[in-house]
Amino acid sequence: YRTDEVEATRTMVDRVEQRFDLKPTRLIGDTAYGTSEMLGWMVDEKDIEPHVPVWDKAQRKDGTLGRSDFTWDADAAEYRCPRGRPLRSSGKPTADNTLIYRSNFHDCGSCELKSKCCPNTTHRKIARQVNESARDVARQLAKTKRYEQSRRHRKKVEMLFAHLKRILKLDRLRLRGLKGARDEFLLAATAQNLRRMAAWLMPRSPEAAMATAL
Numbered sequence: 001y002r003t004d005e006v007e008a009t010r011t012m013v014d015r016v017e018q019r020f021d022l023k024p025t026r027l028i029g030d031t032a033y034g035t036s037e038m039l040g041w042m043v044d045e046k047d048i049e050p051h052v053p054v055w056d057k058a059q060r061k062d063g064t065l066g067r068s069d070f071t072w073d074a075d076a077a078e079y080r081c082p083r084g085r086p087l088r089s090s091g092k093p094t095a096d097n098t099l100i101y102r103s104n105f106h107d108c109g110s111c112e113l114k115s116k117c118c119p120n121t122t123h124r125k126i127a128r129q130v131n132e133s134a135r136d137v138a139r140q141l142a143k144t145k146r147y148e149q150s151r152r153h154r155k156k157v158e159m160l161f162a163h164l165k166r167i168l169k170l171d172r173l174r175l176r177g178l179k180g181a182r183d184e185f186l187l188a189a190t191a192q193n194l195r196r197m198a199a200w201l202m203p204r205s206p207e208a209a210m211a212t213a214l
């Protein structure tokens, strides 16, 4: 399961750090790694750059303004709406450790965006999770060139795993136990690397072979 895979990543990172005093500077993954808890662990606990898309359920599908249309002002600890009005919190977290930020209904009453922002309520509310600052770090990173580079790196690695599954038929393990899995995977990876090395060492076409011979 994906949650087990994500949990295993934390264990691996922790173990490598404890045994070898080594820690990655960035972690590249898909949306399964972009949960609030995982991002909080990466950014706040481990100081690892999260090169992963943020798992965001706050986006609205009905065409009304989503959370990304509001700006977080870290100094004032409040949101600003597209009209520049503040959304403030009482500072008391809910049972699931979330702070609710509310706009002032006087501002919203006379706002021309009301029908796109909070059509059925007198004011707008935004829930901010306890790990929201880590999620903001990931959102900012996602706009950088380094992030694009990371996506390309990830694609290359994913291609290798797809190749292992489809061409070398490693879609399931035949040997039992951890040792069996390790041996089988090692053999498949060796075969894959030999194939890649052969393709790399051999000329790509007869024309190229001729050119090399001349």
Ligand code: SF4
Pocket (backbone or CB within 6 Å): 081, 082, 083, 084, 085, 103, 107, 108, 109, 111, 112, 113, 114, 117, 118, 123, 124
């Ligand atoms: S309705 Fe209220 S929160 Fe929404 S944009 Fe207008 S003033 Fe801002």
